[in-house]
Amino acid sequence: MNSTLASQIVTLKIDGKDCGARGDETILSVARENGIDIPTLCHYDGLTDIGACRICLVEVKGSPKLFAACSTLVTEGMEVSTNSPRLQRYRKTILELLFSERNHVCAVCVSNGHCELQAMAMKLGLTHVRLPYRYPNLKVDATHTRYVQDDNRCILCQRCVRVCAEIEGAHVWDIMGRGIEARAITDLNEPWGASTSCTSCGKCVHVCPTAAIFEKGKSAGEMVKRSFVSELAAKREVYE
Amino acid sequence: MSQSISVPVTASGGKLARTITIDPVTRVEGHGRITIQLDDKGNVADALFHVTQIRGFEKFCEGRPFQEMPSITARICGICPVSHMLASAKACDELLAVRVPETGIKLRRMLNHAQYVQSHALSFFHLSSPDLLMGMDAEPQKRNIFGVIEKHPELARDGVRLRGIGQQIIEILAGKKIHAAWPVPGGVNQALTAPGREKILAVLPEAFTIINRTLDWYKSVLENFRDEIRIFGNFPSLFMALVTPHDPDEHNAMLDHYDGVFRFVDESGNVVKDNIDPRKYTEHIGEATEAYSYLKSPFYLPKGYAEGMYRVGPLARLNVIDRTGTPKADREWAEFRALRRGVILSNFHNHYARLIEILFALERLEQLCNDKGILDPHVRAIASHNAHEGVGVIEAPRGTLIHHYKINDEGLMTWANLIVASGHNNLAMNRSVLQVAKHYVKGAKISEGMLNRVEAVIRTYDPCLSCSTHAAGKMPLVIEAVDPQGNVVSMLTRD
């Protein structure tokens, strides 16, 4: 199905700009190719899109519904609006919900200054969270010799789950429970250090947008993420 | 507009009692209040210094990776975050059980000295100079740094500038003035650059000029405060501070703001206990809780509670040492110690001691800047945790600061205890408040100036209530009536 889409050339408008694209491209990729920035959190280049964070929602003319730019394919004649006041308002409120959900103490976080959530707040002009913080009591798992998982900072973007299942192929991570009780886990919700499936490759660490997963031994602000995973995904090939 | 003075209230016993409330105690770093308890004749029966906020660091750091502790505990206090960071980093060094590179230690020392400059400047110029310049009886609206700016712009400018220089050096070293996450377990996370060193060297001369000018001025007006010197916390007590490790017979224990061993001296200057390994602090220091304050009262264990009252801080440090170790400060120190035979007892002299310590810090900064190895890039030992328990002790501007951590096999905090400068001084502060209150608060007539003196005596300790409230903190003044059984029959707080 995608091969037929890939051969189609479609034209569309994003924020008034005429764009040309292949039929198998997403609104997000076309927008970025054309220098239009749509904010994202759960999207990660090289991983399957799941449309979970809802930060990249855009308006499409003629539809009352909003569409996740990361997981919606472009179609002929589409007119996309990426930054209306309504979208800005929704994005900010979604961020507020995220901040209120867990325990994000930016000031003392190992990712302070290198955190996508923190940067997003600044970018979208979020100066405070109007919703009450929930203050759940969450665990820190430091049983792994090299990495630490801190549920307090997890935004459930599932990047770790996807990178581990799709790129590393180990599928150590998954999500347990549901709703507000959902948590990222390793194996049978066992201590990470006891995992029989983890290869300690560190990909989950480097795709994590916050410091829900980080390298052990880092002090505040020291956890800088590397961006090798997207390249890894792009460079995959069958040898011979 | 001043303190509310309550109307007489009927105590449970039918007696008249009167309470005076000073709330908050202003111009000290933190939250606190003072209760002066009067008897039915209007005389001061007792005075209590309450620390009124608790924040819970000892509990809520539980479960965090210990590497985050320097930054978390820095948030105990924005005035001396460096002290907490360093004490914390030192405790963490012990958890790593590695040798911190020499340069790493030197850079931490520089950071600490820079913080002495800014913190002591803040205490002296911003918080205490209004009393010194305008007198204890000046109108309260003007008795603050803004009044100083108006009336004594030169001195105010000196103060602002000197504190600014301290902060600037911190920024050059650590990248940020307040709460920079530069000290880390095993050292610091960035080496000093050559341009950075030049910048520091460039600002030092001005700082020397200011501190010399201020010392000269202060010594010239010292006579004006004879009363205060006599009354403000002038009583015998023990003194404690870190000093350089030494041979007790050589009398060469020097001032060390970053490391060393504990020494206790008594009111006559006799060494009570020497060369105490700070890791074993619990063998010498106990902590007691009082029902009226969120600040605990540490005491010297061998002497028991509350006879084991001791003081820490600038005055204590200059009292316990045999010399400072830098030429200019040594000269000033000798002159200072000549004020009285034995040791200096009046807490008022903390102001003086602070100025000398600024001078010492500037000298040390200059020495370290010119140290050959100071630009060495090897500033951090990398390791995972190798021990389950660590104690980090440092001299914060206000006195000795102890961080004590325990971690589990994974490196997560399981327990912490913190003793801060104002804690050590708690017993002495209460004693001082009572001393001043008894002297100044008499009968029905209570003047603004009298109450201000009660506050001012606390100010001589420069109690960092931010620090003391790491456990929980705040500083309003309250006056309450307490019956002979110790029940509060009335309490006035003023909001």
Added chain:
Amino acid sequence: MSKARIATVWLDGCSGCHMSLLDMDEKIITLASLIEMVYSPTVDMKQYPQNVDVCLIEGAASSDEDIHKLKIIRLNTKCLVALGDCAITGNVPSMRNMYKVEEILNRAYVENAVLQQQIPRIGVPVLQTRCRPIHEIVKVDVFVPGCPPPSETIYNCVADLLAGKTPDIGATTRFGK
């Protein structure tokens, strides 16, 4: 021109925001000519005055006293500024919210004391079960995040307010700055 009446208040925080305020160094002397500091930990007024133009509040609301204070401040203040992460997010002080108040007091005053182990109750404010951002208690007009906010940001914010402008905080600071 009459001077703007400014207040600064310190609740459950570390005073770092106040220090950052002082870090404006010489500018504070400039500012002193434009403002009258009517209430602050650095001045001697004990009672929150009426008709305050701008009040900068550092720290979160942690005790019954903090909450009471905030209400009085709001009543008497035209423009209320939440200064720094503690006031805005609860920040480090709110880390205690994962625990019960009793557990916290117990650790400090019973477990970590050798003598007179007890929980202070006399003449000290009662801790709320949770330490909260101040806008959960009173309406806040301006938010200046940061731990602490850079002194430049604070200065610009105050200067803008004095000039009758809405301060633009966005690009110069952020949570945890």
Added chain:
Amino acid sequence: MSSISAMPAPPSSDKRWKLVDAAIKRHGRAGHSLIECLHTMQECFGYLDEQGLKYVATALNLPLSKVYGVATFYHIFSLKPQGEHTCVVCMGTACYIKGAPQILAALEEKYGVKPGETTKDNKLSVLTARCIGSCGLAPAVVFDGDVGGKMVSSDALKRVEKWMNI
């Protein structure tokens, strides 16, 4: 799913594993039969224990975390054993407005167990259901699989009391 490892040995000699085995094989050890297999395991053992989850994961060639994710997503699966008797109070809308919350409150008051909890003597587990489809008989309570309709608190307590006295 190209190379499937050999079928693992059951965690124990318990005969009930044969039923689980049968379910696994019935679906050709296909990963998509996970939920069906978990149903069988829960029917056999009353709950899903860690060993069993590992066994199913290995047999179906699925990642452990995925199995755990599925087992905890669906509320019908229980990862801890229930008490000897279960009392399921339907909390569907009809039951809710006709007094189900009062029944729960009565059970909690009498036996000190909230929904999802089991008494200390392990005799009684109190659970809630989203709607058992017996709305016409609201409020409904299921006592060890036996539906009781038009319940009032005292009826429910009486039924439970019978178990507790044995």
Added chain:
Amino acid sequence: MTAEELNELIEQEVEANKLFVHSINVCVAAGCLSSHADQTLDALKKEVKAKGLDKEIKVKGVGCMGLCAAGPLVEIRDASNAAQVMYQGVQGEHAEQVVASAGKQSVQSLVCDTSIPFFAKQVKIVLENCGLIDPERIEEYIVAEGYRALQKCLQELAPTKVVEEVTKSGLRGRGGAGFPTGLKWATVAKAQNKQKYVICNADEGDPGAFMDRSVLESDPHRVLEGMAIAAYATGANRGYIYCRAEYPLAVKRLKNAIKQAERVGILGQGIMGTTFNFTVEVRLGAGAFVCGEETALIHSIEGKRGTPRPRPPFPAQSGLWGCPTLINNVETFANIPPILRKGGAWFASIGTEKSKGTKVFALAGRVSNTGLVEVPMGMKLREIVFSLGGGIPDGKKFKAVQTGGPSGGCIPEQFLDMEVDYDSIAKVGSIMGSGGMIIMDETSCMVDVAKFFMEFCKSESCGKCVPCRVGTSQMYDILCKVTDGTATPEEIAMLEELCDLLKSTSLCGLGMTAPNPVLTTMKYFRNEYDAHIQGKKCPAGVCKIKAAQEVLV
């Protein structure tokens, strides 16, 4: 099985029943079973045997007769299958009297009056066999014209014609959203893939709805027939029924029905002598409301966590294992056989302009007659509640009808004269949903009801998308504050803002519709919100308002 064989089977069945003068039908659907109808059935069988009447009187279990609250229900019919009498609340001890009354004087104390509107005003299409046939015997279904429609399709109609007929009928999805069924079928039919699937959504998740359960328990073959027709029309050869595990009886009867259908060759390979193949498998849900959402349901059948994914692509294009998949719910499939038997035009003649046919409603809550009713679309709400439902018991006053479960809303008195169809219900802010109707009187607090549903949505949210995961939790917290009297007007404004956010930005229908109960109660019962917030009291006396001193200053 060929057409001839089918006819043969009918003849055999008719022959076997010839001797019976009466049949005593005992409802053995879940409702009456809860009232121990199984014991009643046993007792009646024993009694008939004991009296030596087992050649004359046939005692059988049948499906739901509708008035669940009065169960166990027993009906006596004569040889021509005409009803003699219906009894209610029949226990084992009544067996002797009941058997004795067959063809004679009825037992007055047990009679259930079937002339009341609850029975008289119903028009049965979906439920036509319920209460008449034994759901555990395929023969009875076949005698009742079962599998005739499938036979007709296979023999007379091309797949496109079948789709046309369904389109012509105007049938809309009975699962809740009301999407035109014909259009959905056409999309799947058009898809080019070799492999396609038909899924029956039997994950009746709305609390307060039990019509699908009733159909599955009372007439399971009807659903299989509908699915087989759909498979034929769309080109699918495999079907799944995704059924709630909470309905063990329905699952048992479905599995039994599938076995029987396979045995006689109605399911399997080469159905009715044609080249059409179709197999059906039952898959159990496991207690996740969100699995009613199509993409989540598909994930669940695939053995995964039941989380939805963004649409497009729609399941009709890319569904189960990436193949085009037709998903309809139980009641939709149950409508298919009569539509194909009697023609789309016949179906379209019933109901309103845009909502055709009948709808089964589950009446529950504060209403006299609780149970299932099937009525033509467009019947007035008042008539359903007060005539069929018999009004509010205990002299209480009507307050609202909740339709559509957690995705729906509360319809107040002022709309009682509204015609019940998809569009009218949507217009007042609720949805048709699967057909649950919970009637509330003055003893219900509408804020508490909104809180109840929000608690439901919060705990049923899959947790994948942020607005639903955190939003429902925050909204629930605010509603808790309203009900304990501590909420502020600002918090109500925030609640409204979150309603808008969830409606607009949630990933799936659960989140998008979760605000509906809040929005409708805020719209129609604002006074109750105000009473909690400003007046610090709950008008219905349901909520426990916190005393002033408990409230944080």
